[in-house]
Amino acid sequence: MKSYALVGNPNSGKTTLFNALTGLRQKTANYPGVTVEKRTGRVNLPPVTSDSSRTSAVDTSSPEIQIIDLPGTYSLFWRSPDERLAVDVISGHLDDTPQPEAIVVVVDASNLQRNLYLLTQLIETGRPLVVALTMTDIAERHGHRVDVGALSMALGVPVVPVQGHRNASQRDHGIEQLKRALADARSAIEPDWPLPEPMRLAVSDLAPLVEPCASRACLTPRALAERLLIQGTTDLSRSIVPDLDPTIRDRVEKLRANLIAAGIEPMKEDIEAHYRFIETLASRVLIPTVDLRVRGRPQSLSPREQPATASPASPASLPSTDLRSDRGTLPVSNPSPPDRSIHRSPHRSPTFSERLDKLLLHRVFGLAVFLAVMSCLFISLFYLAAPLQDATEGIVSSLGESVSTILPEGVLKDLWIDGIVAGVGGVLVFVPQIALLFLLLAVLEDSGYLARAAFLMDRLLSAVGLSGKAFVPLLSGFACAIPGIMATRTMESSRDRLRTIFVLPFMSCAARLPVYTLLIGAFFSTYSAFAQGALMLSLYLLGIIAAFVTAWVWKSRSREASSSFMLELPTYKLPRASNVLRVVGRSTGAFIAKAGTIIFALSVILWAMTYWPRLPEQKSAEVAQASRSIWTEAVAAASTGATAEEPDEIVVHGVTTEEELIEKELASAQLRNSIAGRLGRAVEPVIAPLGFDWKMGVGLVGAFAAREVFVSTMGIVYAQGDEENTEPLAAAMLADRYPDGSPVWTPLIAINLLIWFVIAMQCISTVAIVKRETNTWRWPILQLLYMNALAWVLCFVVFQVGSRMF
Amino acid sequence: MSSSLPQAPHLAAQDPKPCEHGCQLPEDLACHAGTCTLDCLGIGRTGSVLDIISSQPDASSNDDVRRRLMEMGLCNGTEVTVVRKSPFGDPIEIRLRGYHLSLRNQQARCVRVRPISA
Numbered sequence: 001m002k003s004y005a006l007v008g009n010p011n012s013g014k015t016t017l018f019n020a021l022t023g024l025r026q027k028t029a030n031y032p033g034v035t036v037e038k039r040t041g042r043v044n045l046p047p048v049t050s051d052s053s054r055t056s057a058v059d060t061s062s063p064e065i066q067i068i069d070l071p072g073t074y075s076l077f078w079r080s081p082d083e084r085l086a087v088d089v090i091s092g093h094l095d096d097t098p099q100p101e102a103i104v105v106v107v108d109a110s111n112l113q114r115n116l117y118l119l120t121q122l123i124e125t126g127r128p129l130v131v132a133l134t135m136t137d138i139a140e141r142h143g144h145r146v147d148v149g150a151l152s153m154a155l156g157v158p159v160v161p162v163q164g165h166r167n168a169s170q171r172d173h174g175i176e177q178l179k180r181a182l183a184d185a186r187s188a189i190e191p192d193w194p195l196p197e198p199m200r201l202a203v204s205d206l207a208p209l210v211e212p213c214a215s216r217a218c219l220t221p222r223a224l225a226e227r228l229l230i231q232g233t234t235d236l237s238r239s240i241v242p243d244l245d246p247t248i249r250d251r252v253e254k255l256r257a258n259l260i261a262a263g264i265e266p267m268k269e270d271i272e273a274h275y276r277f278i279e280t281l282a283s284r285v286l287i288p289t290v291d292l293r294v295r296g297r298p299q300s301l302s303p304r305e306q307p308a309t310a311s312p313a314s315p316a317s318l319p320s321t322d323l324r325s326d327r328g329t330l331p332v333s334n335p336s337p338p339d340r341s342i343h344r345s346p347h348r349s350p351t352f353s354e355r356l357d358k359l360l361l362h363r364v365f366g367l368a369v370f371l372a373v374m375s376c377l378f379i380s381l382f383y384l385a386a387p388l389q390d391a392t393e394g395i396v397s398s399l400g401e402s403v404s405t406i407l408p409e410g411v412l413k414d415l416w417i418d419g420i421v422a423g424v425g426g427v428l429v430f431v432p433q434i435a436l437l438f439l440l441l442a443v444l445e446d447s448g449y450l451a452r453a454a455f456l457m458d459r460l461l462s463a464v465g466l467s468g469k470a471f472v473p474l475l476s477g478f479a480c481a482i483p484g485i486m487a488t489r490t491m492e493s494s495r496d497r498l499r500t501i502f503v504l505p506f507m508s509c510a511a512r513l514p515v516y517t518l519l520i521g522a523f524f525s526t527y528s529a530f531a532q533g534a535l536m537l538s539l540y541l542l543g544i545i546a547a548f549v550t551a552w553v554w555k556s557r558s559r560e561a562s563s564s565f566m567l568e569l570p571t572y573k574l575p576r577a578s579n580v581l582r583v584v585g586r587s588t589g590a591f592i593a594k595a596g597t598i599i600f601a602l603s604v605i606l607w608a609m610t611y612w613p614r615l616p617e618q619k620s621a622e623v624a625q626a627s628r629s630i631w632t633e634a635v636a637a638a639s640t641g642a643t644a645e646e647p648d649e650i651v652v653h654g655v656t657t658e659e660e661l662i663e664k665e666l667a668s669a670q671l672r673n674s675i676a677g678r679l680g681r682a683v684e685p686v687i688a689p690l691g692f693d694w695k696m697g698v699g700l701v702g703a704f705a706a707r708e709v710f711v712s713t714m715g716i717v718y719a720q721g722d723e724e725n726t727e728p729l730a731a732a733m734l735a736d737r738y739p740d741g742s743p744v745w746t747p748l749i750a751i752n753l754l755i756w757f758v759i760a761m762q763c764i765s766t767v768a769i770v771k772r773e774t775n776t777w778r779w780p781i782l783q784l785l786y787m788n789a790l791a792w793v794l795c796f797v798v799f800q801v802g803s804r805m806f
Numbered sequence: 807m808s809s810s811l812p813q814a815p816h817l818a819a820q821d822p823k824p825c826e827h828g829c830q831l832p833e834d835l836a837c838h839a840g841t842c843t844l845d846c847l848g849i850g851r852t853g854s855v856l857d858i859i860s861s862q863p864d865a866s867s868n869d870d871v872r873r874r875l876m877e878m879g880l881c882n883g884t885e886v887t888v889v890r891k892s893p894f895g896d897p898i899e900i901r902l903r904g905y906h907l908s909l910r911n912q913q914a915r916c917v918r919v920r921p922i923s924a
Binding site: 074075077079110111112113114117142267268271272275353354357361362363364366367455456458459460462468492562564565566567568569570 | 857870871873874875876877878879881882884889890891892893894895896897899903904905906907908909910912913
């Protein structure tokens with residue numbers, strides 16, 4: 001199958017176009033560098049007409065093709081891991097991906113010059129190209145329109161304006177034309193870059209010599225010659241042309257030395273020549289829409305009349321014949337300085353984004369808005385989600401009850417109630433909250449605000465050794481550490497990236513939210529909603545502080561120069577409902593899938609571990625007997641203590657009847673005897689100094705698979721033997737007592753457990769992804785040890801100090 | 807630093823506001839009258855890029871920050887406007903070629919510009 005790669009600058013609309021082309025659901029957002037991995041989808045091409053197949057440079061016999069969506073890059077000289085991936089796919093250096101047949105270059109019309117720079121580099125690869133022109137509506141709002149015919153003519157490749165984000169009713173916004181144009185992909189006319197004369201001569205001199213190596217280097221001969229002059233025959237270029245002849249190598253070094261001696265720096269000249277070419281090109285293809293003066297070109301076409309697709313192969317579609325004279329003559333034979341009015345225009349009125357930024361990036365209001373946005377994000381997480389959560393809880397429990405009435409008594413029913421409903425159901429309850437978090441993040445990302453947040457926060461983050469570019473990964477970390485860690489691929493500095501990955505799991509992810517909610521709800525429900533909110537907030541802050549202190553200590557211990565920071569601030573865009581819902585659907589779907597698979601499996605396993613081995617008959621009898629005697633003693637004590645007054649209600653270990661007491665003691669003995677109980681008791685010596693009992697130990701062991709499993713484990717542990725399952729989990733935990741009658745759970749223990757969950761690393765998926773992203777076991781293991789040791793020490797201090805104070 | 811400038815008093819007279827100097831250029835690239843670096847251009851002011859000096863004094867050809875700055879469009883003659891500083895003073899936001907870019911003062915310091923009188 002033929003494959004086509006989508007290549008373009010970050011935030012140029014590649015992924016939106018990919019969605020429109022393939023219909024595949026996947027994530028896009030208005031933050032530079034959202035796609036950090038390649039994704040593929042399939043497209044059925046429309047039937048090939050005889051005309052286009054005759055002139056086609058690409059064989060179109062197969063109607064189905066593959067589209068590869070690549071991370072955005074500004075240049076083929078990559079600086080960050082995501083850019084490297086894009087470059088490797090284009091040049092065919094990736095083992096698992098064959099070199100794409102052709103490249104669809106996505107060019108943002110509202111930011112034409114810088115987008116054309118990448119295009120000029122792609123021209124130099126000699127690969128067949130098709131240009132997809134996006135954001136033409138924004139360009140028009142900014143006051144210019146792109147003359148598609150002229151652009152196509154000048155480059156010698158098809159150019160198709162597309163509106164990837166208009167769907168449904170306005171389906172056909174260039175997408176069908178683009179599909180048809182794919183068959184027409186061809187290598188662009190290589191311009192004669194306006195280089196200084198000595199360098200031009202050197203390139204002409206070298207090009208024929210290096211021609212045999214050119215196609216393997218994925219460059220045209222002239223481009224390879226330029227590349228060698230820029231980099232010399234160092235290790236860097238040796239990786240492109242490993243088998244360069246020594247005589248050519250000498251020739252390269254001699255020419256290069258001559259250029260440098262003449263005060264010509266090849267790299268600078270190369271880039272500037274590209275931009276000179278771009279400026280000339282842009283001045284010809286950009287037609288002002290508001291400025292009435294049209295510079296020396298017939299503007300006969302209104303946007304409506306303009307052909308939707310321009311292909312160099314069909315000159316009939318070109319707007320006017322005099323454009324053809326541009327071809328070939330465009331680059332060099334234009335000695336007059338290029339018209340730079342496009343980027344000069346001193347009296348232009350500010351765009352909407354610029355006016356909005358005046359407020360959103362204001363030194364006072366900007367920060368206030370930032371704080372307000374972040375607070376709203378977290379507040380709405382609890383207030384908006386609460387009713388939804390109650391509804392889900394109702395559905396889950398009624399479903400559990402209705403099914404349990406059908407099931408016969410026995411192991412199966414126990415499994416259903418105590419294993420599946422308590423485990424999976426307990427986690428499903430948190431779906432609304434998690435969906436909401438993803439929704440809010442998606443809205444923020446899609447609008448373009450997150451790039452501003454990175455801009456605002458860079459100074460603070462760089463002070464602790466992170467960077468503004470760490471902001472979006474860290475924020476994503478509040479949803480889940482895994483996409484957050486993936487998002488660090490956009491960072492150029494490997495030190496900054498490593499540090500960000502290392503501290504990112506301190507961000508309280510959505511999986512910790514159920515634990516926080518459970519414990520705060522159980523132990524602090526008597527406090528006001530405000531106090532509960534403040535406690536929740538302080539948990540999030542604790543994680544942030546731990547991350548910052550860790551990063552800061554790391555930074556100050558290693559003497560290093562601060563790294564660079566360059567971030568584009570894209571135009572604000574209205575978040576698109578379809579796009580946002582797509583993201584939410586995917587993320588929530590993934591969470592539900594996790595609940596349905598991993599958490600389901602773990603719940604069953606944990607349930608089995610609490611169910612078997614069963615307590616022997618003889619042992620149960622002993623426990624029952626002991627309970628009865630406790631009850632009798634209590635009754636006797638009560639009757640002697642309260643003679644005259646009305647008899648108090650007798651409460652032993654939180655229950656009020658003898659049967660309940662026996663049942664409870666039996667369940668407890670059963671759990672203690674089970675595999676889980678033994679496991680919990682095995683870890684008890686380690687966690688006892690923190691104030692945790694063996695039941696919490698069982699929960700902590702389970703939480704190592706995934707944190708939210710703690711809630712389901714507690715559900716299973718406390719539902720054991722409680723046939724009706726009527727007692728809410730929180731109440732069951734509050735009622736739990738040590739044999740001496742003191743409560744197992746106190747607010748101090750709850751706080752300590754919360755601290756443990758904030759700090760400790762207990763997520764196998766995160767360990768796996770850190771291993772993958774850092775390519776070594778060193779970092780995930782170090783992270784695991786560090787975070788858990790820190791959690792233990794912190795909890796130890798809090799419990800030891802706290803229990804002496806209260 | 808500016809007192810020791812050897813030449814071009816006429817340039818200084820021509821330009822209404824020569825750089826007031828936080829420019830920390832290396833000795834051999836000492837700030838000339840009428841030129842300054844992007845970090846001290848002043849908010850709202852526009853300059854024309856002269857060149858980008860290496861952030862690493864030795865290996866200039868492997869300086870990928872310098873290359874990327876040029877690739878982002880900061881070439882000789884490009885007009886660049888300082889839009890604002892972030893609330894904490896760093897990074898800064900600039901506008902060039904019709905788009906907005908933010909970079910730290912550390913990188914802006916590598917960009918030599920000739921201020922254009924507004």
